Every structure is written in structure tokens, then in C-alpha cells.
Amino acid sequence: MCKSIMQSSSLLFPVALISAERRGDLSEDVYRLKPANSPDISVELVVTRLGMADASEVRGVPVILLHGSFSNRRFWYSPKGVGLGAYLARAGFDVWLPEMRGHGLSSRNVDWARNRVADYAHYDLPAIGAFVRELSGQAPHWIGHSQGAISLAAALGGQYLSAQDVASAAFFGCQINRRFWSLKIPPVQWGAYLLLKRFKQLSGIRLKRGPEDEPVSIALETLRWNGFMGRFKDAERDWWAGLAEVQVPALVVAAAGDRQTPEWACRKLFDQLGSEQRQFLSLGREHGFSSDFSHVEMLVSQPAQQEVWPLVRNWLSER
Numbered sequence: 001m002c003k004s005i006m007q008s009s010s011l012l013f014p015v016a017l018i019s020a021e022r023r024g025d026l027s028e029d030v031y032r033l034k035p036a037n038s039p040d041i042s043v044e045l046v047v048t049r050l051g052m053a054d055a056s057e058v059r060g061v062p063v064i065l066l067h068g069s070f071s072n073r074r075f076w077y078s079p080k081g082v083g084l085g086a087y088l089a090r091a092g093f094d095v096w097l098p099e100m101r102g103h104g105l106s107s108r109n110v111d112w113a114r115n116r117v118a119d120y121a122h123y124d125l126p127a128i129g130a131f132v133r134e135l136s137g138q139a140p141h142w143i144g145h146s147q148g149a150i151s152l153a154a155a156l157g158g159q160y161l162s163a164q165d166v167a168s169a170a171f172f173g174c175q176i177n178r179r180f181w182s183l184k185i186p187p188v189q190w191g192a193y194l195l196l197k198r199f200k201q202l203s204g205i206r207l208k209r210g211p212e213d214e215p216v217s218i219a220l221e222t223l224r225w226n227g228f229m230g231r232f233k234d235a236e237r238d239w240w241a242g243l244a245e246v247q248v249p250a251l252v253v254a255a256a257g258d259r260q261t262p263e264w265a266c267r268k269l270f271d272q273l274g275s276e277q278r279q280f281l282s283l284g285r286e287h288g289f290s291s292d293f294s295h296v297e298m299l300v301s302q303p304a305q306q307e308v309w310p311l312v313r314n315w316l317s318e319r
Contacts, residue, residue, distance in 0.1 A: 015031055062136040063143060
């Protein structure tokens with residue numbers, strides 16, 4: 001057990017191993033990355049690596065799990081050692097849990113109030129992927145939920161992550177091209193913009209969405225995507241069009257009871273992907289599941305442990 005700060009052996013950028021602990025049957029190594037690859041060089045990203053405490057030094061296939069908005073690594077791995085991340089570690093995978101800018105153990109960067117999905121996709125995910133690949137020696141599998149999945153889609157569609165960086169990609173509760181037609185009306189869009197601009201951040205606790213805050217810039221970015229002439233893109237590339245060129249194996253999962261990200265919207269993402277190896281799952285009674293899962297319950301619930309987590313393990317094993 002070690003609690004002191006130690007320098008990592010990464011040759012990519014400064015990395016500190018800030019803790020190495022045993023958590024029951026699991027090992028938990030926590031790294032702080034300072035990639036300095038974006039306009040805001042103050043960005044630091046914390047990534048937790050899970051494995052079996054009594055296992056040999058040889059690690060399994062790497063899997064990166066990306067949390068959604070208002071969330072952190074605890075979505076995948078609770079203090080009691082429960083979660084999809086812990087489940088996959090016990091199944092022999094080399095599990096990595098990044099926390100995005102200002103979430104969990106990752107400190108708020110200087111320009112936190114201006115953070116966007118475009119920054120996650122263009123700078124942060126490639127840095128995380130490169131670090132995981134450096135330490136594991138393999139291309140990692142990626143799993144994203146909600147905003148984490150949207151960031152992954154943007155990184156793939158923008159070609160910020162290449163096929164060499166991604167063994168497979170799984171998108172849970174991810175809608176991109178859902179249209180809120182009222183926002184196409186300029187006065188409505190302007191009114192929504194002015195309303196959001198009154199806030200510096202959105203509280204996950206007050207909104208009952210999760211334990212973390214989100215900068216209002218994330219909401220403004222989403223507003224631009226859905227506004228008049230809006231597209232899922234940044235100034236450099238059209239991410240939505242780029243998804244048609246993605247060839248990595250892909251899994252898209254919808255929850256039949258998800259009102260935030262309905263099944264038909266997830267299906268649009270599935271249809272846009274160019275991958276020949278792709279699979280679509282709908283978690284609902286109509287498809288043999290015990291219930292119509294909701295946006296969070298699809299991955300964090302007792303039924304998910306029994307019905308969904310094994311499907312994820314099998315997907316990864318088959319790849």
C-alpha cells in the first residue's frame with residue numbers, strides 16, 4: 001500500500017502516480033496526467049486503473065470507461081467495490097476510469113467555465129488513450145455512457161482517435177442527431193441562449209442529475225448543435241459525417257424506458273456508423289429483459305448486474 005506521490009514512467013507527458021491502494025480484492029492505482037496538448041495547459045486528468053490485487057503483473061485487455069455528465073468514476077466503481085468497472089476487473093480486464101476536467105479527482109482547469117465536448121474529443125480522449133496504450137501495450141476498448149459516449153463519438157467522427165487507438169467502441173444511452181425542432185426557431189434559440197448565459201455552471205445536485213457540476217458552456221454547445229443550421233461538429237470537422245467512416249467494431253445500446261435518450265435516437269447513431277461489425281441492443285421487456293431500463297438503470301442497478309454486465313463482458317471477450 002502506498003499513499004505517497006510517485007512519478008510514473010510515461011514518456012508521453014508528465015504523469016504522477018498519486019496513490020496505489022488495495023481495495024478488498026481489487027488494486028486501485030490512481031494517475032494524474034498533465035498532457036499540455038490543449039490551449040489551456042492547466043488541464044490535469046485523473047485516471048484510475050483497476051485490477052485484481054492478488055493477480056500477477058500480467059494485465060488483461062484494456063478497457064476505458066467514460067462517465068457521463070454530472071458524474072465521475074463512481075458511476076463505474078462504488079466505494080464498496082460495486083459497478084461495471086469492478087465487474088470487468090474481476091473478469092480479468094485491465095480497467096481504466098478517467099474523470100473529465102473538473103470531475104471527481106480531476107481538478108478544475110483555468111478555463112473550466114469554457115470546457116466543451118469538443119475539448120474532450122480533440123485533446124483529452126486522445127491523451128488518455130495514448131497513456132493507456134503506452135502502459136498496457138494494446139489498443140484499448142472504449143465504453144461511454146451518455147455524454148461520455150457523445151465525447152467518444154465526437155473523437156471518432158473527428159478522427160481524433162484512429163482505428164489504432166480503439167479496439168472497439170460501445171455507446172450506452174447516446175443520442176446525437178435527435179432534433180428539438182423548437183430550437184430551430186431563431187427567437188426560441190436566442191431566448192434559450194440568453195437564459196443559459198445567466199449561469200456559470202449547472203448543479204447536478206440541484207437538478208437531481210448527479211454529484212458533479214457542469215460548466216454552462218456544455219449546454220451552450222449542445223444548443224448550437226440543435227439550433228438553426230446546427231450540426232454535430234466543431235470548426236474543423238463534421239463529426240456526424242465522419243461517423244460514416246468509422247470502421248472499428250461498435251456496440252450501441254438503448255434503454256426502452258429512457259426518456260432522455262429514446263431508442264429511436266440511439267438507432268440513428270447506429271445507422272450512421274460505418275462499422276461492418278456493429279450490434280444494436282434495446283434493453284426492454286419486448287426484447288427479453290426483465291424491465292424497460294432507464295437512462296441510468298441500464299448500467300447502475302441490480303437488474304443491470306444480472307442482465308447487462310454479462311452482455312458487456314461477452315462483447316469485449318468476442319472482440
